[in-house]
Amino acid sequence: MASPQLLREVDSVDTQLDVHMEEDVGDLSNGFQRSSPSVNDEGSQSQPKQSNLPNGLRKSGRKHQDYIKISVPEPKNRLPLEWWKTGIAFIYALFNLVLTTVMITVVHERVPAKETSPPLPDKFFDYVGRVEWAFSISEINGMILVGLWCCQWLFLRYKSIAARRFFFIMGTLYLYRCMTMYVTTLPVPGMHMKCAPKLHGDSQAKLQRILRLISGGGLSITGSHILCGDFLYSGHTVMLTLTYLFIKEYSPRRFWWYHLLCWLLSAVGVVCILVGHEHYTVDVVIAYYITTRLFWWYHTMANVQTLRSSPQNYLSRSWWNPVFCFFEKNVQTQVPCSFSWPIAWPPSCFKSSCKNYSMVQSARRQ
Amino acid sequence: MKKVVYWSSEEVSNWLAEEGMPEYTDSFQRLNGEDLLQLTEADFKKPPLSLVSSDNGQQLLNKIETLNIEHHIEAHKNGHANGHLIKGNDGDVGSKAKRNGMPNGFRNEMVQIHMPMPEKSHFPMEWGKTALAFIYALFCFVFTTVMISVVHERVPPKEETPPLPDKFFDIFDRVEWAFSICEINGMILVALWLIQWTLLKYKSIVGRRFFFIVGTLYLYRCITMYITTLPVPGVHFKCSPKLLGDWEAQMRRIIKMIAGGGLSITGSHTMCGDYLYSGHTVILTLTYLFIKEYSPRRFWWYHWICRFLSVVGIFCILLAHDHYTVDVVVAYYITTRLFWWYHTMANQQILKEATNTNFFSRVWWYSAFQYLEQNVSGIVPRNYQLPFPWRATPFSRNVKYTRLDT
Numbered sequence: 001m002a003s004p005q006l007l008r009e010v011d012s013v014d015t016q017l018d019v020h021m022e023e024d025v026g027d028l029s030n031g032f033q034r035s036s037p038s039v040n041d042e043g044s045q046s047q048p049k050q051s052n053l054p055n056g057l058r059k060s061g062r063k064h065q066d067y068i069k070i071s072v073p074e075p076k077n078r079l080p081l082e083w084w085k086t087g088i089a090f091i092y093a094l095f096n097l098v099l100t101t102v103m104i105t106v107v108h109e110r111v112p113a114k115e116t117s118p119p120l121p122d123k124f125f126d127y128v129g130r131v132e133w134a135f136s137i138s139e140i141n142g143m144i145l146v147g148l149w150c151c152q153w154l155f156l157r158y159k160s161i162a163a164r165r166f167f168f169i170m171g172t173l174y175l176y177r178c179m180t181m182y183v184t185t186l187p188v189p190g191m192h193m194k195c196a197p198k199l200h201g202d203s204q205a206k207l208q209r210i211l212r213l214i215s216g217g218g219l220s221i222t223g224s225h226i227l228c229g230d231f232l233y234s235g236h237t238v239m240l241t242l243t244y245l246f247i248k249e250y251s252p253r254r255f256w257w258y259h260l261l262c263w264l265l266s267a268v269g270v271v272c273i274l275v276g277h278e279h280y281t282v283d284v285v286i287a288y289y290i291t292t293r294l295f296w297w298y299h300t301m302a303n304v305q306t307l308r309s310s311p312q313n314y315l316s317r318s319w320w321n322p323v324f325c326f327f328e329k330n331v332q333t334q335v336p337c338s339f340s341w342p343i344a345w346p347p348s349c350f351k352s353s354c355k356n357y358s359m360v361q362s363a364r365r366q
Numbered sequence: 367m368k369k370v371v372y373w374s375s376e377e378v379s380n381w382l383a384e385e386g387m388p389e390y391t392d393s394f395q396r397l398n399g400e401d402l403l404q405l406t407e408a409d410f411k412k413p414p415l416s417l418v419s420s421d422n423g424q425q426l427l428n429k430i431e432t433l434n435i436e437h438h439i440e441a442h443k444n445g446h447a448n449g450h451l452i453k454g455n456d457g458d459v460g461s462k463a464k465r466n467g468m469p470n471g472f473r474n475e476m477v478q479i480h481m482p483m484p485e486k487s488h489f490p491m492e493w494g495k496t497a498l499a500f501i502y503a504l505f506c507f508v509f510t511t512v513m514i515s516v517v518h519e520r521v522p523p524k525e526e527t528p529p530l531p532d533k534f535f536d537i538f539d540r541v542e543w544a545f546s547i548c549e550i551n552g553m554i555l556v557a558l559w560l561i562q563w564t565l566l567k568y569k570s571i572v573g574r575r576f577f578f579i580v581g582t583l584y585l586y587r588c589i590t591m592y593i594t595t596l597p598v599p600g601v602h603f604k605c606s607p608k609l610l611g612d613w614e615a616q617m618r619r620i621i622k623m624i625a626g627g628g629l630s631i632t633g634s635h636t637m638c639g640d641y642l643y644s645g646h647t648v649i650l651t652l653t654y655l656f657i658k659e660y661s662p663r664r665f666w667w668y669h670w671i672c673r674f675l676s677v678v679g680i681f682c683i684l685l686a687h688d689h690y691t692v693d694v695v696v697a698y699y700i701t702t703r704l705f706w707w708y709h710t711m712a713n714q715q716i717l718k719e720a721t722n723t724n725f726f727s728r729v730w731w732y733s734a735f736q737y738l739e740q741n742v743s744g745i746v747p748r749n750y751q752l753p754f755p756w757r758a759t760p761f762s763r764n765v766k767y768t769r770l771d772t
Contacts, residue, residue: 111531112528112530112531116528117528117530118522118526120522120527120594120595120596120597121521121522121594121595122593122594122595123592179695180692180695180696182533183532183533183690183691183692183695184530184532184533184690184691184692184693185530185531185532186530186596187527187530232692280593281593281594282590282593282642283594285589285590285593286590286696289700290699293703295725296725296726296728297703297707297725300717300723300724300725303723303725304716304723304724306714307710307714310713310714312709312710312713312714312745313710313714314705314706314707314709314710314713315710317702317706318706334723
C-alpha cells in the first residue's frame with residue numbers, strides 16, 4: 001500500500017529537515033534573537049525553548065501518531081432520548097391507572113343508594129335536560145383524540161421525551177383523582193345511572209370487576225363503566241383535555257385547522273358529559289382546572305431553564321419536584337417540534353456509514 | 367455683573383440663595399455688597415451669625431473671596447490667561463472661546479456636570495393599584511356572600527339527603543368545640559399577618575398581592591359553590607330557614623354575614639351550602655403562606671408557630687364535621703398552587719412576558735397580573751420599617767457634608 005511508503009518518505013524528509021536545521025543552526029529561523037546559550041539557559045523559563053526548528057514546527061512531531069490535539073468542544077446532546085426514563089414513567093402511569101380502578105371498586109361499595117340519597121342539585125342539570133346518547137359522543141370523541149395523539153406521537157422525533165411527560169402527567173392526575181374520589185363519595189348524578197350491585201366483601205368478584213374495568217378502559221361503550229362513585233373529579237374530562245393539550249403543544253403552529261378540530265372534539269366531548277348527566281358540573285370544572293394547571297406548570301418548568309436554578313422558584317415546592325428533576329434533568333431546551341419517520345427508511349441501511357474527509361484520519365487508521 | 371461693592375441687599379440675598387446658603391438670608395437682610403465684602407471671621411464668632419453658621423462662616427468667606435477674584439480678573443481683562451489667541455476686538459464669531467477675562471476653565475457661573483439621574487425605584491409604591499386590588503377583593507367577598515345566600519335556598523334538607531360518606535368522618539367522631547378552635551386560630555393568624563404587614567416596607571406591593579390572590583380564590587369558590595350544591599355534612603347543622611324570594615330578608619342576612627366575617631363565633635355562619643370548597647381553609651393556608659413568605663428566614667420558630675396554628679385549624683374543621691374532606695383538600699390545593707404560581711411569575715422577569723414557552727401566561731388573570739406587577743422589577747426585599755415616622759426626636763440633626771449640597 002502506498003501509505004507506509006508515504007510514511008517513510010515523509011519521515012525521511014523530516015529527518016533531512018532535521019539534519020539541515022541542525023547543521024545550519026538556523027538562528028534566524030527561530031524567530032527569536034539568539035543570545036549565547038548560557039544566557040538562554042538562565043532565561044529559559046521565560047522564553048520558549050530553542051528548538052532549532054522553524055516556528056511552530058515541533059521536533060517531536062516526527063512520529064505522526066503524536067499529533068497535537070486541539071480539543072473542539074463536542075456538541076453535547078441537549079435532548080437525550082433516555083428511553084429507560086420513559087419506561088419508568090410508563091410504569092408509574094400504569095400503576096396509577098390500576099390504583100384508580102381499585103379505588104373505584106372500593107368506593108362503589110360506599111355509594112349511597114339512589115333512593116336514600118337523591119342526586120345533588122346542579123345548575124347545569126336544572127337548565128339542560130338529559131340526552132341519552134350524549135355520553136357516547138363524549139366517549140367517541142375521547143377515543144378519536146387518543147388515536148390522533150398516538151399517531152402524532154409516532155411521528156415525533158423526540159418520542160421518548162414527549163411520552164415521558166404524557167405518562168407522568170396522566171399518572172399524577174389519576175393519582176389526585178384517587179384521592180378525591182376516596183375521601184368523599186358523591187351520590188349518583190342521575191336516577192338513570194345503573195350501578196352494579198354491591199359485593200360486600202367478595203374479593204374474587206371484585207378482582208374480576210377490576211380486570212373488566214381495565215380491559216375496557218373505563219368506557220361505557222365497551223360496557224366496563226358499570227361502577228358508580230367515581231364522580232369527583234371526572235376522568236373523561238381529564239383525558240379529553242390532556243390529549244388536546246398535548247396534541248396542540250407537539251404539533252406545528254401552522255396546522256391551525258388541526259388544532260381547531262381537536263379543540264372542537266374536546267369541547268364537545270366535555271359538554272356532552274354534562275348533557276348526558278354523567279357527572280356533576282363541579283367534577284368537570286375541577287378536572288379541567290387541575291389538568292390545565294398541571295400541564296402548564298410542568299411545561300413551563302421544563303422549558304424555562306432559568307427556573308430550575310433559581311432559588312425563588314416556588315414551583316419546586318410541589319411534591320413531585322424531585323421526580324420532575326429526575327425526568328427532565330438532561331433535557332436542556334424546549335423540545336423542538338420536529339418529526340421523523342417512525343421506522344428507519346430501508347435504503348439508509350446501504351449507505352456507507354462514514355466518509356473520510358481528511359488525510360489525518362486515514363493515515364491514522366493505517 | 368456689576369461689582370460686588372455696588373450690590374444692593376436684594377442682590378446679596380439672591381446671590382446667597384444661588385450659592386446655596388439660604389440660612390444667611392435672614393441675617394443679611396440689611397447687608398449690601400459693601401458690607402458683604404467687609405465680613406470677617408470675627409463676625410461669625412459673635413451672635414447673631416454664630417447661631418446661623420455651622421462652620422464659622424468659612425464657606426461664605428471663601429465664596430466672597432472667589433467673588434473678589436472674579437471681579438478682579440474681569441476688571442483687568444487678562445486676555446492671555448484665557449489660553450486662546452485673540453484675533454481682534456470686533457470678534458470672530460467662529461473663534462473657539464469667547465474672551466471673558468477668566469483664566470482657563472474659570473467661568474462665571476457654576477457648570478453643571480450632568481450626573482446620571484438615580485434610577486427609578488425598582489419597587490414603586492403605586493397605592494392606586496393596591497386600592498384597585500382591594501376593591502376587587504371586596505367585590506369578591508360580597509359576591510361570595512350573595513352566592514352563599516342564593517345557594518342556601520337550594521340546599522337539600524337534612525332529612526331528605528343524609529350527609530355524604532366521608533372517610534374522615536368514619537374514622538373520627540365529631541367534637542363540638544373544634545370549630546371554635548379553628549376560627550380562633552384563623553383570627554390569630556389574620557391578626558399576626560396584619561401586624562406583620564404594617565411593619566413591611568413595601569406594604570403596597572405585598573398588600574396588592576394579598577388582595578388579588580384572596581379575591582381570586584373567593585371568586586373560584588363562588589363558582590364551585592354555585593354549580594353543584596353538596597348536602598350538609600352533619601345532622602348537627604342548624605341552617606336558617608329558607609326565605610324563598612324574600613329579598614329584603616336576604617339582604618339583611620348578607621349584611622349580617624359580611625359584618626361577622628362569616629365566622630360562627632360571631633354568629634354570622636348560619637347559612638348552609640357553601641361546602642365546596644372551604645373558605646376557612648383558604649384563609650388559614652393563605653395567611654400562613656404570606657406570613658412565611660414576607661418574614662425573615664431566621665424566625666423559624668415564628669414560622670413553626672404559624673404552621674402549627676394553620677394545621678391545627680384545618681384539622682379542627684374536619685374534626686367538627688363542618689366540611690367534607692374533599693372541600694379541605696381542594697381548597698388547600700388551589701390556594702397553594704395559586705400562591706406559588708403568582709409569586710413565581712412575579713419574581714421571574716422572564717415570565718412577565720407572554721411568549722410561546724411561557725405557559726403561565728395562559729391563565730385568564732394574566733393581564734391583570736401584568737398590570738399589577740409590571741413596574742415591580744425583582745424580588746421584593748423583606749425590609750421593615752415602623753409605620754409611623756420616627757422624626758419627633760431631638761437626635762436628628764442635619765449636618766452638611768459638602769459645599770455643593772444644594
